[in-house]
Amino acid sequence: MDWFVEYYNGCGLAIKVRRKIYEASGVQKVEVYETESFGKMLVIDGKVQLTEFDEPFYHEMLVHVPMLSHPNPKKVAVIGGGDGGALREVLKHDVVKVILVDIDRNVIELCRKYVGIDEGAFDDERVEIVISDGKEFLRNCEKFDVIIVDSTDPVGVSDTLFDREFFKLAAKKCDIFCCQSQSPLIQKEYFRILLENSKVFESWRVYTSCVPTYPLALWSFIIAGKFDFDMLEEKFERLKGKTRHYNPDIHRAAFALPEWLKKEVEGCT
Template identity: 80%
Template sequence: MVWFFEYYDGCGLAIKVKKKLYEAEGVQKVEIYETESMGKMLVIDGKIQLTELDEPFYHEMLVHVPMLSHENPRKVAVIGGGDGGALREVLKHNVERAVLVDIDRNVIDLSRKFLKIDHGAFEDERVEIAIMDGKEFLRDCEIFDVIIVDSTDPVGVSDTLFDREFFELARQKCDVISLQSQSPLIQKEYFRTLLVNSAPFERRDVYLSCVPTYPLALWSFIIGGEYDFSNLEERFERIKGTTVHYNPDVHRAAFALPEWLKKEVEACI
């Protein structure tokens, strides 16, 4: 019996593994496993990035909440997200151009070969791939309708995607931004840092999803910019029937924060 363990701040998660499919060392250590009950699993620098079982709970909330807040998103940038899950969800909308920006080509190449959760998104003619740091991309890129930040934890190569300068650049380059903002339960410092550093987006809100293979399952996101959910039901018709997790009821419920989290947010915004 082989188990994969991920530890965080005095607790952790154990997942039974059938076999390791591949491992590569480069910009990051990238591992892909076949698990006993959760399908294939992507691990970067020892941290679980996704399993096939619950990745829609994450990717659909990261993508459809901002995409359906915009009247007509045509140009979208995904920063990070080399596994292709966020890109897959973006392409369910009537976009004209989608740019995937990831610093680590290994993540893209191995995900295309072994994970295949992109469902062909990497081959879509609307997609461009840029292998570079996300902040550097923002310095010279054009204006996007929506920017989606699908990053790893804010350490190592992802660190530049969490500082104030990143959000200052992003504010100049999009109408709406969404990003994953870690566990507000057990990664409070990361969560607070993102709330504070995203201040260039004066209007921003926190919303939640349950992702069982992420630290303590309760996962947070931030949306910022000129978002508007007044036509949510009508806009949902664009993607109705294509989602596993997301629907308008889940969308609205995601913004209902418990009292302890409201206090955390109010202290930082």
């Protein structure tokens, strides 16, 4: 038995692993582990992307907050998300078309074979998979009701999903946009870049979730565009019994920011 350790800015996370299930290198280095306490774990370029234990804390908040903030989302794009977790959650809604855009085919294929959190989502007839850089996809794509960005850290192949040009393109291509925005505690530089670039939307807000196996557990998201939180309970009826973490109460509570984070956000407005 061994330990997987991820370091970030003077601290780190150690997870006991039973074995490495698979490893492949290509566009990115992709590793799948079986852990002692958290089930299977996906690691990309040395960074934990998910564990089976707490991935719903992330994917459900990334997806259901924007989806239930739209009056009737039918066409959705997921940019990144090659593990299939966000795709799985989108398909719990009454959608007619979902395009998943990922630059790395390896991630999709390895996650389908060795992780399996998509629960068959990749094979759903409503899903189209596009292997492409997300920004290049946005240049020529149709308009969507909701665009969700489920990216890795803003380095390497994901770097183009964090710049101002990407946000400007996204603002033209959807009613509601949502992205993960890193740890506001230990990754402040990344967080501030995303706050600054989200200003291309007329309306945007920050919300948070606790994801224990992410850097310092507190994780942030940005929702932007024409969103509202009316009738959450009524909209949630179609999801009842299908979520492990998300509900209307946690939706609203996620936007209650502590004073230090309010000041951080206000400093970018």
